[in-house]
Amino acid sequence: MDATEIQPTYGLTAEQTFGLIAGGEPALTHTVKAAEDSIELAQEDLAAVQLTAQDIVVASAASGQTPYTLAALQYAQEKGALGIGFSCVEDSPLAQLANYPITPVVGPEVITGATLLKAGTAEKMVLNMLSTGIMVKSGKVYQNLMINVVPTNGKTFERAKKIIAEATQTSLLAAERALERANNHVPLAIVLIETKGTIAEAKALLAATNGHVSQAVKLNDKQH
Template sequence: MKIKNLVTEKRNPVTMHIDTMSTIEMVKTINNEDKKVAEAVGTQDEQIAKAIDEAAKRYGRGGRLIYVGAGTSGRLGVLDAAELVPTYGIKPERAVGLIAGGKEAMYCAVEGAEDSAELGEQDLRKLKLTATDTVIGIAASGRTPYVVGCLDYAKQVGALRVSVACVPDSVIGHHADIAIEAVAGPEVITGSTRMKSGTAQKMILNMLSTGVMIRQGKVYQNVMIDVQPTNSKLVDRACRIINVTTGASIDEALTTLKKTDNNVSLAIVMIKTGTDQDTAAKLLAAHHGNVGQVLQNK
């Protein structure tokens, strides 16, 4: 399909005269269009759940989440990968974002980079892709050659291939094992896929990566137990997490947190089981770091 015929490139009849609207009308119009995004993402629940389950299996065996894309799509992938590190305490190499054109493309357009399937393959080769990895190809138009190249190389290696597009029957979907296609309709500003399409992609990536982390035991109840307390705000958050999950006072939470060298999971197990640090650490190790499983079996 030609670019001009893609849903993401069509003119939106609702916003044909947005340039002459009052500011409040403009804002309400954009907001009303944004409401369609959640509905579009909702149509992909089963595909997203399938992607979470399959990616979680591989991640649990030591695989990585590798996001690939160009432009806005690439930046969203890099963002999701980067945020997993402090949020869930994972090593940076376990979540990697690749953008066509490299780091420079995060801030400036790199001409022609997204049109090269070969560049996609080269970038993945540099990462030494394996069959335990999950490659998440992101493209609002669903046809970016860079992403296609990445997905095709991932197939050669045997890695899981997930595609995230905002058009139906996408090209990248045909190159993926699991195709996620949230179609929110034409953009408010024709072709400006950083808007509705970008929001849809962000929502999908949030669900996908969060789901994988939950399946790894990185969440107990509904709190982030592997958050890295690297500043005063996060130390405060860590203490509140320990407080609400154990009933311990904030002072006791802080004292225990310090004993564990800022290991929230370990602090929770120590308090909930009434054991010392070494015993709690052994319990966690026996359950692969999953606090929920430790406490269920105690």
Template sequence: MAEAKKPAPGGPVTEAPNPRTRDLDRLPIAELVSRILDEDARVAVAVRETRPAIERACQALVATLEAGGRWINLGAGTSGRIGALDAAEIPPTFGLDPERVQALIAGGAPALTGAVEGAEDDVGAAVRELGKLAFGSGDALVALSASGRTPYALAGIEHARGLGARTIGITCVPDSPLATRAEIAIVAVVGPEVIAGSTRMKGGLAQKMILHTLSTAVMVKLGRVQGNLMTGLRAVNTKLQERGVRILCELAAVSPAEAERALDAAGGSVEKALSELGRR
């Protein structure tokens, strides 16, 4: 199998041309799609290799949250959006207070839907934003950067370390600044991207897999799941209302009508409804 060319001096492997996609612009659609999916298939293998580090990070985050601390995701561009996406899913899925798991993205809210030029290079912004959250030694920072060298992410890690907080880095480049400066480094070596440097692809996929594995495992260990049912769920829309009713029917052995009444009385909290049904 052909090896990737070495990236330019000082550049990470994520910037190197991928020998398997060198003729990308000349491929018919069927082959183009196949090449992209073949590269994506390599990501799960790379992420699985990081399992020991994910386990350590999970233990650290459980300890932080159990002690009353917070979990803050921080990143720029695609990495920041992935961090924000996962944090946003925690309250409705697991019923955790939104203050407990938060996310910071370089450039703020506008960067969630568009590029904010130069934001990832603003090292002062990371420190200021953590300061606004009163981030401290009892909290944990998860910094995401596919290249492992994004200034915004590195500034966040350095600041958090200086405060004595737990630090976790998620990257795709071994021996990168993020990998060496974080207390726990999760490094998924996915290799060169389909399009050189486009880390929204394999790099983004790897970070998403790692982060949702982390958040799911942490929430399970915090008791937000019973069996494989999300008992921490808050029914805030029709789909979640229906799911909550099914969970209550399964765990409390009640009829759908009884489950719906209990869920309504509990303000949409499956956990509260389950507790109330258990007292009957």
């Protein structure tokens, strides 16, 4: 869920962030027996997405010992990818294997063994924190605004205008005009208004800062 929501929220593609689950998509709505016990399945799933050393694998298993998850993290490390291990058991096999273990202390479940309760909630919160932090660090947020929203319908177009107006302290009309000039690209529209430059200049600033709006604005200030 978190990997999927990142896409429209921050303007990423399905190739950049996605989730894998033991048993594949059918396991999202139906129990796929023994899938989480399969080491081979984990290896096949990661091989199918052509995992490389440039990737990051966040392996999640509440118990920290699910064979599918452990095998996935092991495969990732063999490929040189960064491995993050999320579990709710201190010093679990998953935590020991991970480059960066994350082990929140959730305490006993209300119903013993029902890890979809406290552990499941902790998992969602931790993944939210991870993705939010990464998006902020990579420039997908300006001030505290979700600037990489992709205007694909009336609702998101209005949201984009409001974000631009708030980010630049300007009117909705000015925001709409900038968004039109920027061909519906919100970060470009913001840089246009903040720097008072041309489309070409704004694009050059974003290219020089790898799309990081805050850095693009600061770079413009230095240049002038």
